[in-house]
Amino acid sequence: MKWTTDEFTGKRFGKYEVLCRLAVGGMAEIFLGFARAGPFVGRPVVIKRILNEQREDPNALQMLLDEAKMTATLSHQNVAQVMDLENDAEDVLLVIEFITGANVEEIVEAYTARQEPVPLGFAISVIREAAQGLGHAHQHKSARGEPQPIVHRDVTPRNVMVDFDGNTKVLDFGIARAKGSERRTQAGMVRGTTAYMSPEQAIGKELDPRSDLFSLGTIFHELLTGKRLFYKGNPGQEMAAVYEGEIPIPSQVNRRVPRALDSVVMRMLERKLDKRYQNATELIRDLSLAAGSTAWTRERCAELTKERFAARQKDIEKLVARIPQRSPSYPEVRTIVTRGPISKQQLNDDDSAAARTMIGGQPLGDRRPPPQPPTDPYREVATDPGRPVMAPPKPATPPPSAPLTAGLKSNELFDDEDEAPQATRIIPGSSMRSMPKVSEAPTDPRRPSIPRESQQNLRRPTPTPTPPPQAASKLPLFFAAVIALVIGGAGGAFVIKRMQPTQAPSAMVKLSLDTDRPATVFLGKMTLGTTPVAVFVQSGKHQLELQEASGARRTLQVDLSATEPETKLVVALDSLPQLP
Structure with missing residues (x-):
């Protein structure tokens, strides 16, 4: 990088x-x-x-x-x-x-280049903090507070990083999926890095948080032993190794590994789910007890990362130095806190635009009380029952926005004096004035008044005669019979179609292939290895290509059933058709 x-x-x-x-x-x-x-x-x-x-x-x-x-x-x-x-x-x-630092894969490569093992305390610290991050994702809850664990599904050395401060972080939840969320992976397709999959992930089963713990156990095993556990250079062979390959005890490969850590690693790599760690909390507890004081502190992990990747740290500092110190759209504002007037000595040439901190709209040095907002006479009358009732002062002339009814008597807007609204009276202790009813609202004086008899006539709509219902046409009997026959035929075809057998769903199955002479097996552009091979491939019909050491190429048709977990084949190369 x-x-x-x-x-x-x-x-x-x-x-x-x-x-x-x-x-x-x-x-x-x-x-x-x-x-x-x-x-x-x-x-x-x-x-x-x-x-x-x-x-x-x-x-x-x-x-x-x-x-x-x-x-x-x-x-x-x-x-x-x-x-x-x-x-x-x-x-x-x-x-x-x-995150400024290096991932676990880069750290292992740096030690491998020097033919040195990764420090035991560093490995324990990295795995423990990674388990804490995964445990947080596994304990995720939905917006309703219901448990909704997030499974990472791609826990690899590249996705575990140690920064220059000694912190371990889990990266790239790109193929993670929460429980109950929509499944976007097609049937028969397995996503993830094959050498770090769990056994249930290799064969396409439903995953839970225990799958991430198996993947983390693979990383832990490789950190302790300094050797790849399931890596074969071929996806099919790697999935087969994950599913049934031998897992050596770490202390048998590296004698510096304590026996107490053996039990932790081997339980993380249990292929049976009920024997594996059920959650990250159990793993962190056992790992802390087994490690004791062997685990490194973050400060010591930071020293290791800075020492091994000192050149990278300098390169990052050069790149970050290219970032502008401030954005042109966000000018710097300097604030000087003081309790009195700012003297000229407190300001330099760059601080000419500085201002004192304001409280309540006034400088700190000004002790005058802030101006009070204008009083509202309506509010005083309505909220203070002990004071006399006072009406607000009337303006001498109506404002420009005054209504058209300003200056008119109330009864000039109505035909009868009884319909005129009563004068509004303000009651002490009340928060609002009495308002006229909607039915008593004044009308526009510019419109001519209409007598009540005419208004009542306008309110009564004239009934319109409805035409007599027409006689419904009858459907001919023979036409109804034709429709019934068509519907019945379609229903019969639908039943026949439903009775046809459906295609079996695809799945990952094991293929064991051996030949009488060594040959390299190809599936499309992917190399499955040299016979005998045992790989996991998708169920269905496949055309394999077998190439001998002499260069002769032959083809083999295989049909792998999704209901059979393993298919074993032993063939003679001379019996297979030869490719040009």
């Missing part, structure tokens, strides 16, 4: 500017950048941008949105925090906090 400026430096995605590109994968590309506006202005962040060719795929887009939605609900010191999500017509961006 390069931490230097490149051709992407200075490129902008929305309100974010790129410092460099860190990586690119099959679905998204990762950038280091910073925000030019918003609440995170000037702060370095990691920008995950979905590739243009993947934006047309609704599943890929929805996976990124699901990752943002789920991770945004997680707030823990051992989980990388999602900060922002932008989804517009041009780009889809997931903004994550920037």
